[in-house]
Amino acid sequence: MSTDYDIIVIGGGHAGAEAAWAAANCGARTALVTMDPARIGQMSCNPAIGGLAKGQIVREIDALGGLMGRAIDATGIQFRMLNQSKGPAVRGPRAQADKYAYMREVHRLLRTRENLTIIAGAVEEILVQNxxxxxxxxxxxxxxxxxxxxxxxxxxxxxxxxxxxxxxxGPEQTPGGRIDEPAANVISDTLRGLGFELGRLKTGTPPRLDATTLDYDQFDRQPGDQTPTPFSDLTTLDRFPVIEQRPCWITYTDQHIHDHIRANLDRAPMFNGQVKTTGPRYCPSIEDKVVRFADKSRHTVFLEPESLETKEMYCNGISTSLPRDVQDEIVARLPGCEHAKILRYGYAVEYDMVLPHQIDATCMTKRVPGLFLAGQINGTTGYEEAGAQGVMAGLNAVRYMRDEDLVRLGRDQAYIGVLMDDLVTKVPREPYRMFTSRAEHRLMLRADNAPERLTELGREWGLVDDHQWGVYEQRREALDALRKTLDAACGLHYLKRPEVGHLEVLEILNGTDLPGAHDPRTITALLSEIKYAPFVERHVRDHQRVQRMEHRPLPTDFDYTQIKGLRNEAVHVLGKFRPATFGQAARLAGINPADLTVLTIALGR
Incomplete structure (x- = not known):
């Protein structure tokens, strides 16, 4: 069939950017369609990339040839490794972005990508033939x-x-996807017309302040790391950080602010019935915090610069949809913000999403082959979660076009695999965000070993180009050389000691000119690998016992109504979600151990 393009990507957010990049990387003629190309890669909410679990996802996106890590390395104004006092498995890299520079960098990368065309336009219809x-x-x-x-x-x-x-x-209600941008109502109608079941979710954003009107003497200063670590292995340390670095600042709410919020809950859309949908539990509004945590006398507010070019300050911690006058009072009572000018008031946004039991872990819809969904349309929240889905959707769209088997990542391979598996096996009651606690294999899914886990797969799938593959091979050779040198010098058992860290390794390597000997990324990866080895080995043995059933396939046309002894709820849930494997079935809400026993017996026949 002759077509205008091989792949069309609708939407220029973080999911769309990664999907278009991945598809074009694989050699497909790709069109990225967005209402406003100037806003591609826009950070609608927090001007930051990464964090706990989210930073691991960005590292995985990078290992698979994605662009998010490259873009934030080029435009970050503060880099921090969170959870430094804990083990490497739960540490997470995070960067504050210059959000305008980030947007321009994403646009630049896409614009210079071979095979990719950016088209301005609004979608009126999704075409389905045969x-x-x-x-x-x-x-x-x-x-x-x-x-x-x-x-x-x-x-x-x-x-x-x-x-x-x-x-x-407050009482103001305005149709729109973001402030000053129109909604896309036609797509909702089109999807319903195609038989998709839609849900509705909510998210919110805090006010932005004029940075020149704040009293910084009243804030706690929060600097970045003195020796920051890039997200992308393609970023060279001698040119990093790329642009000027800035601190963030910390202030706190108090009981007076909480009392004022309580006195105005009847004007809060989330509490007066105006908004009936659910927001992200782990990123609550300030009015939600005051109600849910009534015993707390204060809440932390992080003041984060949004750009080197503007005076906007993001108030992380007071997301709100309260009326303007209430927001004025909240901000004015924050220590250091008594004379602050609000540049943009906070607001909440409700939006439609497709209930994700209608896709599989490859991001393709079950109802319409050739149609893939990625990002918040699947019920997730967060730039990183969106970008991860974009990579998989773009890749699998190309594989679908080429009549190749669609691919997915396992829960033991990547946080991306955990994300996709959770999406297709759980009913979304709120926007989904990733945590390290969601990953049962987190000992193996560290930020430091993302290249070892995924880059070879990315190369096999066509996502990783020659330059990135060369960088990966250099890294692998450096790790091998360091491992042999350290083993000969002190024995790897010595490196397993808790007190042995970077400084001790550098002392041992003093005077050597081994590649990677002075790259903290390589040393971190090697130390983590060595220290975690006995724990990972034990975990792998335990996992293998479970895995014997985990990956056992379930027929897609299996008639669960014919299984004697299977509860009605289990029949309904299994028939609705159509899990591809026994492991997916085990994680479905509404499936209990007794159901699994019955299912095991039935499958054994």
């Missing part, structure tokens, strides 16, 4: 007086918060 996704129709615009049809072998839909988006600030 039961398969065949492309899209763009609405009329100043570029075309009539709707324009674009055909493709596969389409990736990444709508963010734009599907029937509705903004709330």
């Amino acid at each position: 039961g398969r996704c065949a492309g899209i129709t763009l609405g009329a615009s100043h570029l075309s007086a009539t709707p324009q049809k674009l055909t493709a072998h596969a389409t990736v839909l990444t709508t963010g918060t734009f599907m029937r988006g509705l903004l709330h600030r």
Whole structure:
């Protein structure tokens, strides 16, 4: 079939950018369609990348050839390794971004990517022919007086918060996907027309302050790491950090602020019935915190610069949809913010999403082959979670086009695998975000070993280019050389001691010119590998016992109603989600150990 493009990606957020990048990397003629190309890669909320578990995801995206790590390394204004006092498995790299520079860098990378075309337009229809996704129709615009049809072998839909988006600030209600940007209502209608079951979620954002109106003497200063670590292995240390670094600042709410919020809960959309959808439990609004944690006398507020170019300060910790006058009072009572000017008030946004039991772990929809979903449309929250889905959706869209087997990552391979498995096996009651606690294999899923876990797979799948592969091979050779040198010098058993760290290794290596001997990334990866080895070995043995059933496939057309002894709820859940493996079935909400026993017996026949 002749088509305009091989792959069409709808939406220029973090999921769309990674999907388009991945598809083009694989050699597919790719179109990225977005309403405003100037806003590709925009940070709608927090101007930061990474964090606990999220930083691991960014490292995985980078190991698979993605662009998020490269973009933040080039535009970060503060880099910190979180959880430094804990083990490497639960440490997470985080960077504060210059959000405008980040957006420009993502746009630059995409614009210079071979095989990729960026198109400005709003989608009017998703085309389906012979039961398969065949492309899209763009609405009329100043570029075309009539709707324009674009055909493709596969389409990736990444709508963010734009599907029937509705903004709330006190009694104010404004249709939109973000402030000053229109909603995408037609896509919701199109998906419903195709038979998809939609849900509705909510997220929010805090006020932004004028940084020149703050009293910094009243804040606690929070600097970045003195020797920061890049996200991408493609970033060279001699040129890092790339741009000027800035501190963040800390202040606190108090009981007076909490009392004022309680007195105005009847004007809060989340509490007066105006908003009936659920927001992210682990990123609550300040009004939600005051109600849920009534015993707390204060809450931390992180003041984070949004850019080197502007005076905007992001108030991390007081996300809110309260009316403007209440926000004025909250900010004015924060120590150091008595004379602060609010540049933009906080608001909440409600939006449609596709209930994710309608996709599989490859991001392709079960109802319409060739249609892939990624990002908040699947019920997730966070730039990193969106980017991870974008990589898998873009890759699998190309594999679908080429009639190759679609691929997925296992829970023991990557946080991306945990994310996708959770999405397709759990009913979303709130926006999903990643935590290290969600990963039962987190000892093996460290930020420091992402290249060893995934780069060879990325190369096999066509995501990793020659330059990145060369960097990976150099890293692998450096690790091997360091391991042999240290083993000969002191024995690897010595490096397992808790008190042995970077300084001790550098002393042992003093005077050597081994590649990687002075790269903290290489030393960190090697030390983590050695120290964790006995724990990982024990974990692997335990996991292998479980794995004998974990990966046992379940027929997609299996008739669960014919299994005697299986509870009605289990029959319903298994029939609805159609898990691909026994392991997925075991993690479904509503499936208990007794059901698994019955299922095991039935499968054994």
